[in-house]
Amino acid sequence: MNRGLRQDMKKTELCLKWFPSLVCVITVILVSVVCAGSSPLERQTSPLDSKKKETRATRISSKIDIDGFLNEAAWKDGQNITSFLQRAPNYGDPPSEPTEVIILYDSENLYMGIRCFDSQPECIEANMTQRDSELWNDDAFEIFIDSFHDLQSCSYFVINPLGTQTDGRCTGNGTSVESIWDGDWRAMARVTSWGWCGELAIPFFNLPFDAGKDQIWGINLMRVHKRTGQDHLWQLEKQFFRVSDYGNLVGLRDLRRGRAFEMMPFTTLRRSENPDEQIKSDVGGDLKYNFTSTFSANLTINPDFAQIEADPDQINLSTEEIWLPEKRPFFLEGCELFGMPTNLFYSRRISEITAGGKLTGKINRLSIALVDVHTPGERGVPARFQDEEANFLAARLKGDIFGSSYLGLTGVNWANEEGYSRASGVDAGFTLPVGFTLTTQTSVSADRDGIKGLNKERGWEKRLDLQHDSQHFEGHLTYLNRDSKFHLNTGYSGGRNNVKGLDGHITYMRPLELMGLHDAHFNFIFASYDDKDTGMLNYDYFRHNTSIFYKFIGLWFANGLDAQWSKEKVEGRTYDNWQAYISWIYNFESFENAGVRIKRGQSFRSETDVLEAWIRFKPLGFLSLDLFTNRVDFTGRQNEIGWPDQWVTNMKARLDVTQNVYLRSFFQTNDTYGWSLLRDVNLLLAWEFKRRNVLYVAYNYDEGWDLVAGKREKSRRLLVKTSFFLGI
Numbered sequence: 001m002n003r004g005l006r007q008d009m010k011k012t013e014l015c016l017k018w019f020p021s022l023v024c025v026i027t028v029i030l031v032s033v034v035c036a037g038s039s040p041l042e043r044q045t046s047p048l049d050s051k052k053k054e055t056r057a058t059r060i061s062s063k064i065d066i067d068g069f070l071n072e073a074a075w076k077d078g079q080n081i082t083s084f085l086q087r088a089p090n091y092g093d094p095p096s097e098p099t100e101v102i103i104l105y106d107s108e109n110l111y112m113g114i115r116c117f118d119s120q121p122e123c124i125e126a127n128m129t130q131r132d133s134e135l136w137n138d139d140a141f142e143i144f145i146d147s148f149h150d151l152q153s154c155s156y157f158v159i160n161p162l163g164t165q166t167d168g169r170c171t172g173n174g175t176s177v178e179s180i181w182d183g184d185w186r187a188m189a190r191v192t193s194w195g196w197c198g199e200l201a202i203p204f205f206n207l208p209f210d211a212g213k214d215q216i217w218g219i220n221l222m223r224v225h226k227r228t229g230q231d232h233l234w235q236l237e238k239q240f241f242r243v244s245d246y247g248n249l250v251g252l253r254d255l256r257r258g259r260a261f262e263m264m265p266f267t268t269l270r271r272s273e274n275p276d277e278q279i280k281s282d283v284g285g286d287l288k289y290n291f292t293s294t295f296s297a298n299l300t301i302n303p304d305f306a307q308i309e310a311d312p313d314q315i316n317l318s319t320e321e322i323w324l325p326e327k328r329p330f331f332l333e334g335c336e337l338f339g340m341p342t343n344l345f346y347s348r349r350i351s352e353i354t355a356g357g358k359l360t361g362k363i364n365r366l367s368i369a370l371v372d373v374h375t376p377g378e379r380g381v382p383a384r385f386q387d388e389e390a391n392f393l394a395a396r397l398k399g400d401i402f403g404s405s406y407l408g409l410t411g412v413n414w415a416n417e418e419g420y421s422r423a424s425g426v427d428a429g430f431t432l433p434v435g436f437t438l439t440t441q442t443s444v445s446a447d448r449d450g451i452k453g454l455n456k457e458r459g460w461e462k463r464l465d466l467q468h469d470s471q472h473f474e475g476h477l478t479y480l481n482r483d484s485k486f487h488l489n490t491g492y493s494g495g496r497n498n499v500k501g502l503d504g505h506i507t508y509m510r511p512l513e514l515m516g517l518h519d520a521h522f523n524f525i526f527a528s529y530d531d532k533d534t535g536m537l538n539y540d541y542f543r544h545n546t547s548i549f550y551k552f553i554g555l556w557f558a559n560g561l562d563a564q565w566s567k568e569k570v571e572g573r574t575y576d577n578w579q580a581y582i583s584w585i586y587n588f589e590s591f592e593n594a595g596v597r598i599k600r601g602q603s604f605r606s607e608t609d610v611l612e613a614w615i616r617f618k619p620l621g622f623l624s625l626d627l628f629t630n631r632v633d634f635t636g637r638q639n640e641i642g643w644p645d646q647w648v649t650n651m652k653a654r655l656d657v658t659q660n661v662y663l664r665s666f667f668q669t670n671d672t673y674g675w676s677l678l679r680d681v682n683l684l685l686a687w688e689f690k691r692r693n694v695l696y697v698a699y700n701y702d703e704g705w706d707l708v709a710g711k712r713e714k715s716r717r718l719l720v721k722t723s724f725f726l727g728i
Contacts, residue, residue: 053235053247055081055219057103057110064104066199068163068188070113078102078113084223084232089511089519091471095232097195099141099223103249107256110202114141114159116223118195125226126161126191127591127618129656130664132179135160137591139226141198144246146218147207148294148362151244151404153336154218155183155207161196163189169336171367172429173404174241175439175467176339180325180332184692205258208294208362215253218246226589229518229556239435239469244404257293259727262286264692266723268304273716286330295361295368300330303353306719307696310682313648313670315630317603317610319570319641320494324348334360337369338396341441341465341478344410344423345371345394346492352376367398377416390416394490404431412490419448421489425461439465447487459486459497477504484532496529499538503527518549518556525564537574541566549588556589560597570641575604591624592617606639608632626652637673645673660688679703692725 058078065072081101086093097117104111116139118124125138138160146154152173158166165187168179183206189198209215221234235247265285272278284302291297308327316322326335331347337360338345356373370393377389391414398408411424425443432438443461460483467476484498505525512519527541543564550557560583567576579601587593594617599610614628629649638644650668657663663685670678681701688694698719705712 052245053083055079055103055234055247055249056251057105057249058251059253060104060106060111064109064111064199064201066186066188066201068190068197068199070102070115070197070199074104075102075113078104081221081234084221084234085236087222087231087233087236087238088471089229091238092236095223095225095230096228097225099232101221101234105252105255107254108203108258110145110204110207112143112198112200112202114189114198114200116141116161116195116197116225118225118227120227121191121193121195123227124161124191124196125590126196127624128160128164129162129622129624130654130662131164132166132182133164134591135164135166136224137226137589138162138164138224139196140224142222142224143200144218144220144222144241144243145202145207145249146243146246147209147215149216149218150362150365150400151218152400152406153208153362153367154241154243154246155181157183157185157187157200157202159187159189159198159200161189161191161198163187163198170241170243171336171339171398172406172439173243173431173437174239175429175437176336177241178336178339180327180335182329182332203258204255205290205293209255209257210293215250215255217249217252218243219249220246229551229589238471242431242435242469244431257290260290261728262288262290263726264723266304266721268306269720270306271718273714288333292361292363295363296333296359298330298333298358298360300353300356302355303328303330304719304721306700306717307684307686307698307721309664309666309684310668310680310700312628312650312666313668313678313680315632315646315648317608317632317643319496319568321492323492323494330356330358331371333358334369337367337398338394338410340408340410340425340427341439341463342425342443342461342488342491342493344425344443344488344491345396345412346488346490347371348492349414349490350375350392365400367396369396369398370394388416388418390414392490401428402430405429414490420446421449421487422446423488423490435468435470437467439467443486445486445488445490447489457485457487459483461486461493472509474507474509475505477502480529481532496539498532499529500532501527501529501539503529503541512550516551518551520549521545521547523547531569537567537569539566539568541568555587558585558588559583560585570604573640575640577601577603579603579608579610581610603634603643604639604641607635608639622656624654647671662686677703678705690725692723694723696721696723 056079060074062072062074064074082098084095084099086095097119100115102113128135128138135158140158140160142156142158144154144156153171155169156167167181167183168177169181170177185200185202185206187198187200189196223232225232235245237245263285268282270280282302284304287299289297305328311324314322326332326347350373352375353373354376359368359370361368372393375390375392378387394412396408396410398406401407406429408427412422414421423443423445425441427439427441429437429439441463444458446458462481464479465476479502481500482497486497503526505523508522510520523545525543527539529539530536531538545560545562547558547560563580565578567574579599581597581599583595583597585593585595594615597612601608611631616626618624631647633645648670653665655663666682668680683699685697686694700717702715
C-alpha cells in the first residue's frame with residue numbers, strides 16, 4: 001500500500017472517529033434551540049425599570065456624512081443627551097465639563113454624534129493612532145450597547161479625538177470581557193475651539209437583535225476626561241460592564257440585519273530560506289454566512305497569519321504558564337462566549353490550521369459556539385502529542401437564567417492517531433445584590449497519549465468564585481479543588497495540580513484631593529493551597545501593594561511600594577521566595593509615559609535583582625515609539641530550579657503614512673545566560689486600498705538556538721498578501 005493511500009485512509013479514519021461526536025453536538029444544539037423558550041424581546045413588553053434612564057433614537061431619511069463635523073440638519077432633530085455624572089473620582093457628582101450625545105438611525109445604521117466640551121481644548125490628550133489601542137490613555141468616548149437586551153451581553157465601541165477606534169464584547173453580565181473582537185464600523189473625530197466632537201456609524205450587522213420588530217436596547221455612555229482624571233457616565237454603575245445596570249434606548253424599529261454573506265479571499269507569495277518552500281504562492285479564504293442577525297457560520301481554508309505581530313517575550317519567575325492573547329482573525333468572532341472561570345478552550349494551543357469552521361451566536365436565551373479545526377502534523381517522528389495531525393473541536397452552550405444570570409456547558413476534544421485530550425465542564429454565574437457576582441464551575445479532563453504512555457487518565461476540578469466591585473472597593477475570593485490528573489491540554493488553568501485551597505485579592509481605592517494627590521490604591525493579594533494527598537503545604541502567597549497617584553506641574557505621576565512573599569513546593573522541595581520593589585511612573589495617565597521598577601528578593605534560593613524600564617513617546621504626530629527592557633540577575637547566574645539570568649528588550653514603532661497606509665515594526669532580543677541569544681524582527685507595511693481590502697508586505701527574521709540540532713538557526717521570510725472583501 002503506497003504512502004499517499006495510507007495517509008488518505010488515516011484521514012478517513014480520523015473523520016469517522018469525529019463524526020459521532022459532531023452529530024451529538026449538533027443534536028444537542030438543535031434540541032436546545034427548540035427548547036430555549038421565549039425570546040428576550042417578548043419580555044420587553046413589561047414596564048421599564050423606573051430607576052433606569054431612557055433615551056430615544058430618532059429615525060432619519062437623509063444621509064449622514066461621517067466626517068466629524070456634525071453639520072447635517074438631522075443632528076438638530078435628535079434628542080440631546082446631557083445628564084452625565086462622575087463615576088470617578090467623586091461618584092455621583094456633576095462633571096466639570098459638559099457632554100452632549102445625539103442618537104440617530106436609519107434602516108441600516110445607528111449614528112451617534114458626540115460633543116465633548118472642554119474649557120482648555122489645548123490640553124486634550126490625543127495620541128493613539130493604531131486601531132485597538134488602549135484609548136483610555138487619551139481623552140475618549142465609549143458606547144456600550146446591549147442590543148439583544150438580555151441584561152447579560154454587550155458590544156462596546158470607543159473613539160478618541162483623532163477618530164481612532166477600539167471595540168470589543170462582553171458576556172455573563174461583565175464576567176467575560178474580550179477586547180479582541182473587531183467590528184466593521186466608521187468613525188471620525190476632530191479637536192475644536194470648544195473641545196472635541198465625533199461622529200460614528202455602526203451598521204446593524206455588528207449587533208445581535210431580532211430584526212423587523214420594535215426594539216428596546218440596553219445602553220450606556222461614558223466619557224474619559226484626562227485633564228481632570230474624571231470618568232463621566234450617563235447611567236451610573238459602580239461596576240464596569242455590569243450590563244444589567246444599563247439604561248434603555250427606545251424608538252428603534254424596521255431595522256435591517258445587513259449582509260447575509262461575506263467572503264474574503266486572499267493570495268500570498270512567500271519567500272523563505274527553507275529549501276522546501278523558497279518561493280511559494282498560495283490562495284485561501286474566509287467565508288461567513290449570517291443565518292440571522294444573531295447567528296452566523298464561519299469557514300476558513302488555508303489561512304496564513306504571517307502578518308500577525310509576534311508575541312513579546314516575557315520573563316516569568318513563577319512556575320505558572322503565561323497567558324497569551326489571541327490575535328488571529330478566525331478565532332476572534334464569538335471568542336467571548338468561551339469565557340469561564342477556568343478556560344477549557346484556549347485557542348493558542350492550536351498553532352497552524354489547514355481548515356476550520358465555526359458556528360457562533362444567540363437564539364432566544366441560548367448562546368452557542370462551535371469551533372472545529374484541522375491541524376497539520378510536524379515532519380518526522382512526533383516527539384509530542386501536539387506534533388501529530390489532529391482535529392480540534394470545542395463546543396459551548398450558555399443559557400440565560402433568572403434575568404441577568406447564566407448556566408453554561410462546555411466540551412473540548414483534541415484527537416489524533418496518538419490519542420486524545422478532552423475536557424468538559426458545567427459553569428454558572430449569578431448576579432447578586434449590592435455589586436456581588438457568584439460563579440461556579442465543575443470540570444473533568446481525560447487523556448490518552450501514546451507517546452507519554454497515558455491511558456485514559458481522568459481528573460476533576462471544582463471551583464467557586466465570589467466577586468464584588470463598588471466605587472472604593474474591589475475584591476474576589478476563589479475556592480479551588482483540583483486533582484493531580486487534571487491535565488488541561490485543551491485549555492488554560494493558570495496554576496498547579498493536586499491542590500485545594502483559597503486565593504483572592506482585596507483592593508481599596510481612596511480619593512485624596514490634597515496637595516495635588518488624586519487617589520491611593522491599597523491592594524492585598526493572597527493564596528493558600530495544600531496538597532490534596534498529604535494535606536501539607538503546596539503553595540502560600542501574600543502580596544501587599546500601595547500605589548499613590550498625584551499631579552505635579554500639570555503631569556500625572558504614580559509611585560508604588562510593593563512586597564510579596566510565597567512558600568511553595570516544587571518537586572518535593574519547599575522554597576521561601578520574596579520580593580520587594582519600588583516603582584515610579586511619569587505621566588502615567590497618558591500614552592506618552594515613562595517608568596522604572598526596581599526589585600530585590602530571593603527566588604528559589606538565589607538572590608534576585610530585577611530592573612524594568614520603559615518609555616513611550618511620539619516624536620512626531622504620525623510616529624509612535626515604545627521601548628521596554630527587563631533584566632533579571634540571579635546569584636550564581638541561575639536559581640535552584642533552573643531559571644537563568646535574562647535580559648529581554650523589545651521595541652515597537654508605528655509610522656502612519658496616511659489614514660489607510662501604515663508601517664509597523666517590532667524588534668526584540670532575549671539574552672539568556674548559558675543558553676542562547678534570541679532575536680525576532682517583524683516589519684509590516686499595510687495599505688487598505690479599499691474598505692477591508694488590504695495589501696500586506698511582511699518581513700520576519702528569527703534567530704535562536706536549535707536544541708535538537710545543537711546549533712544556531714536563522715530564519716528569514718518575506719510575505720506579500722492581498723485580501724479582498726465581498727459582502728452581499
